[in-house]
Amino acid sequence: MAQDHAALPTKATDITPVPVRSGIDLTINGESFRHTGDPDMPLLWYLRDVLQLNGTKYGGEHGKGGADLVLVDGKATSAIGIPMSKLGGKHIVTVEGLADTKGNLHPLQQAFIDEDAIGCGYCTPGWLMASMDLLNRIKNPSDNDIDTLPNLCRCGCQTRVRQAIKRAVAAMKQGAKA
């Protein structure tokens, strides 16, 4: 009967070193991943096609519109505009990673629900990521700061997003005091 497994090497010299499989190591929502495919592939398709993390949306080829925003080392970045080759060692957060591991929503997510800052909902993840980036930079953003959000929304959720950001700021202040 044929052996299914090769016999264990008996001498050190019998071991043929297997080359380390090279790839791009990155962290997404706290988990480690290694991408071994095309380094030119934009992050968006890695998230959607490979990992099936579908919260990050396709908005357009140029990333304008903001539906595909993710946080790369805390900074809002267009996922279609950045190839995997630039992401080695980076920490990426997508909309799926905003809530904590127990499923408790981030105050910003809760504020979007409370203010009904949702139209069709397709661009909402992008608004959340842009707003996270804003709050990472500015704890108490003014209306002018909020005006700098790059996102587009055909359903017209902008005024409700503005309210949601303000509500989140208030909730986070409360949370910090408690």
Added chain:
Amino acid sequence: MSGTVRLSRRRFLQVMAGTAGALIVGIGAADASTPPVPSDMLGDALSELGAYVRVDADGSVLIGARDPETGTGVATSLTRIIADEMDADWQRVRVIPLGLGVADDNGKPRWLYGQQVGGTGNSIPRAWRDLRSAGALARRLLLQAAAQQLGVAAERLRTEKGTVIAPDGRRLSYGSLAAAAAKITPTPQPIVLKAPDHYSLIGQSAGDVDAREIVTGQTPYALDQHFGDMVVAVLSHCPWPDGELTGLDSSAALAIKGVMKVVELKPDPKLPPGETVIAPAVAVIAKTTWAALQGRRALKLAWKPGASGTESSAALEQQATGLLNSDAAPTTRVRDDGDIDKAKRKAARRVEAVYYQPWLAHATAEPMNCLVRLDKTSATLYVPTQSPRQAWTVVQRLTGLAPDQIDIRVPRVGGGYGRRLDHDYVAEAVLLAKEVDKPLQLFWPRDEDLSHDFYRSGCVHKLNAIVDAKRNIIAWNQRMASASALTGRGVSSDHLWTSEVGANQLPAGLVPNYRSDWFSVASSLPRGPHRGMPDVANAFVVGSFLDEIAHGLKEDPLLTHLRLIGEPRLIPLQGGGAIDTARLANVLKLVTDRISWKDWLHSVNGLGIACWYMDGAYVAHAIEVSMQGEKLTIDRVVCAVDVGRVINPMGLEGQVAGATLDALSTALNLAITVKDGKVQQSNWKDYPLASMAQLPRSVEVITVPGEGDPAGASFLAMPTAAPALANAVFRVSAVRVRRLPLMKELLRLL
């Protein structure tokens, strides 16, 4: 056990026992001869019977949302209508989107859930007519079951939040009654609906039922769906819908890793637009989206224009103005009240203006896509559609499958605005899936989406009004030229106007001598339904022109409006119904009070108003703007709506604010232009939806409490936003914008 209660000749309620002691109530739509389907045919949660309500033994309630959710809130509001009528505990209600309900009726489709159309402003009015009864019957059966168990007459029991309560305080949960209720054969006594003072959910605010899933990225849109072993197709369309492919070199595309096949597609000229491929196309089928996109980029394509190769925006506009300025008879005289010529004798003042509005795209957030799995006996599709029935028609024609072998699933849709009433992309997906023996997802990149649309036609309006010595508008002559959205869609030539202009639109009925003419513009550009059509384009013109008349009279435009609207009365509409002038005046009064209209004359900012009537609902906007140099700021927006009974105030407010911003964004910035027959816009830079900074920081929404049957509201706030804006801009800048998009024209004229 199962039974039926007839609602009308063609509709009946169906009661069934589900698995594990559940009660299911659905609405069937069928001929009287159709026997009730036995309960053992029922599958799990939702059957083929159109089961809208399922009460489970654990007390949870599952409600099916029949109309596609495109962001108009129907998944929330429709289910709350049912839940209220049955006194369900909203905290225990789960909502699931229903796919297309279709049965095989001797080879013909029988539609199980009715129309199933979303985003056309009609879901709530339709639901109000039939969905309440499903909830009421469920409640009646639960009460009857409780009466048996408690030994108390059903009339003496009451219900509250998923519980039946006896006069002595004993309580039975719906869950504990579901199995017994499902065994009751409903008696044919008429369904009694709740009195409005007993509503517990209707009239109360609720957030979107999908909100938590949306903010956590868990809501699957069609583009997020997968089948195992699925392949992805992207395509390049010919720039001209009537053009043809003259050269194709796919070698470089096929050399890309993962690319499997390159396929040519052609429209079927015998089919109406929206049921076939929108333009000749070459598709790249690949194992991944990334490979398909690279393959598309590597295609070497040569296209030849058809007759449309000579079209341009300028030529289309010339054609329109030529028609309006000629003595030619209109394509259709839409309305002709009184005698315009006689009115001329009483003229103290004549006003004339010409307005130009551009072609528009739909620009849905989620681009066109479709996932399809085909085999010899079935087709399963995830379709982002506003009309699953129409999608079914396209699939059936291309596959020849039996009606119930086609399973159309409709997850939440990333925006519709009328684009998804057409199903060219479904035809493409099915044709491509036939080329490979695998499930296939078709995906349109943004440039395809913007440059191959069923556009809203541009239009030119020429208006003449006559004002008498008492400042009354005694004659209104409105001439409009546009390319009908209905051309080629099986509509007779004398009805092509109906997509372009309304026979009842204001100020018809308010001006004694009123004429509305429509002239047909010829164009090869694909056209189709568009959000708020035809009201949006016409309200801009009417609202602007009224302001021009007021300016000519040197009076407050609010006075001009109120004089036109006149005494409280009902103005009969052609085709039935009436406009209540008191409700129209009221929304105008509400917005002007809120925005401090009395400052109108002296304000350094510009104030503008407009009002409109649409399908049983009333709307007015008051807008305040300021300008610093060339920078226009929209400082304040107030919108009042009267839709009759409000189902979900927060949902309504969101729709009104959203539609206002969409209308402002469109009026400020957007235009599709054509040169040599080619659409020139292909990305968000060319078709710039307004940014956060360009839009107002809030929209103040005033809702008139009403008791009449609810009207649709998803685009109610669209028509008046643009004219109120243009009128405000006129006050602050003295520039009358008669051509959209507004910003471009304003900067040209400043």
